[in-house]
Amino acid sequence: MPRKKLTQKEKDAMQSARAAAKEAKAQATSALNANVDQFSNMKFWKNVDPAVAEGVATAIEKSAKSRKRAEIKELEQRLATLKSQ
Numbered sequence: 001m002p003r004k005k006l007t008q009k010e011k012d013a014m015q016s017a018r019a020a021a022k023e024a025k026a027q028a029t030s031a032l033n034a035n036v037d038q039f040s041n042m043k044f045w046k047n048v049d050p051a052v053a054e055g056v057a058t059a060i061e062k063s064a065k066s067r068k069r070a071e072i073k074e075l076e077q078r079l080a081t082l083k084s085q
Helices: 008-034 042-046 050-084
Strands: none
Touching: none
């Protein structure tokens, strides 16, 4: 099945949506960093909807796994370099 060719209008819409998402992520990150004491307090999370808290916990776990995989990959590359010397 042939791929659909995007019109310029669709491409522009996708590009502006990506820019808006990038800006929203940047704002969320800065808000988190500015309020780290509040977010690291257990009492804060007691007042948050359990589904939201679970989603945040899941995202943090996935992020930690991703960082570990990247670190392992980097170490494997360094090891391969050292073995080849």
